Amino acid sequence: MARELLREGDSRLIPLIIAVVLACAVPIAPREVRAQTGERSGKEVVDAVCVACHGTGANGAPKIGDKKAWAKRASQGLTGLTEHAIKGIRQMPPHGGSPNLTDLEIARAITYMVNQSGGRWIEPVSVKDLAAERRGEEIVRAQCFKCHEAGVGGAPKIGDRAAWAPRLKDGLDNTVRSAIKGHGGMPARGGMANLTDSELRGAIVYMFSKGAVPAK
Numbered sequence: 001m002a003r004e005l006l007r008e009g010d011s012r013l014i015p016l017i018i019a020v021v022l023a024c025a026v027p028i029a030p031r032e033v034r035a036q037t038g039e040r041s042g043k044e045v046v047d048a049v050c051v052a053c054h055g056t057g058a059n060g061a062p063k064i065g066d067k068k069a070w071a072k073r074a075s076q077g078l079t080g081l082t083e084h085a086i087k088g089i090r091q092m093p094p095h096g097g098s099p100n101l102t103d104l105e106i107a108r109a110i111t112y113m114v115n116q117s118g119g120r121w122i123e124p125v126s127v128k129d130l131a132a133e134r135r136g137e138e139i140v141r142a143q144c145f146k147c148h149e150a151g152v153g154g155a156p157k158i159g160d161r162a163a164w165a166p167r168l169k170d171g172l173d174n175t176v177r178s179a180i181k182g183h184g185g186m187p188a189r190g191g192m193a194n195l196t197d198s199e200l201r202g203a204i205v206y207m208f209s210k211g212a213v214p215a216k
Contacts, residue, residue: 041105042112042123049098052108059091062117068101070117075180077189077196078121081114082107134199136206143192144203153185159210168208176201 005037006071046054046064057063062070073081085106088094095101111123136177140158147155158164168175179200182188189195190203 006173025037039108042105042108044102044108045111046112049096051099053092054113061092062113064113064116067118070114070119072122074084074114075197077199078107078124078194079199080196081110085110089094095144104130134202136199136202136204139192139195139199139203140206141187143190148207149188155186156207158207164208172201172204177202179204 040048051064053059053061054064057066057069062073076084085092086094086095086103095106104126107124111119111121115123134142145158147153148158151157151160151163156167164165167178173192176197179186180189180197188190189200194204
């Protein structure tokens with residue numbers, strides 16, 4: 001039914017899509033990051049701590065060099081993976097079992113392991129690179145506007161709901177997955193490798209609604 005309405009150019013579908021998009025847009029609470037100095041490089045942290053499990057794949061840890069295993073993790077972005085490592089996930093305890101590791105050292109270690117497994121991430125230089133989750137508007141103004149402002153390469157323009165509607169007809173999650181992988185002329189994660197899935201979601205919601213919350 002949705003596809004038929006879109007083919008007929010029926011604008012009645014757009015308010016429905018707006019409601020779905022806004023319902024899926026869950027705000028993310030910012031994370032506090034303490035000031036940190038004298039941190040070790042990613043390789044140093046991995047050699048000292050992470051290799052114990054990630055060197056052999058013990059306890060289900062993705063093995064360093066296993067591109068397939070790390071590709072799935074890398075899709076969550078550096079911020080998302082760092083959050084998991086800080087809090088602990090599955091068999092891995094918080095801070096990888098080494099409480100003295102700083103947030104920055106953890107992020108560097110993750111970047112190193114991703115890069116040793118086929119990634120091309122840039123190792124964070126300072127704690128400023130580990131900002132809290134950014135709002136959709138921030139991301140759009142920093143990156144997305146470069147193409148979506150003028151519709152470069154057929155990119156749907158910011159605020160053009162008629163252009164965005166066909167891209168959202170199968171649901172917001174599908175659109176986010178498309179942005180994660182890259183689509184057409186758009187590179188993976190819009191060219192910002194450190195974007196988390198939730199940040200991408202917020203950016204898409206913002207570009208569709210242009211920051212406005214329409215009435216039901």
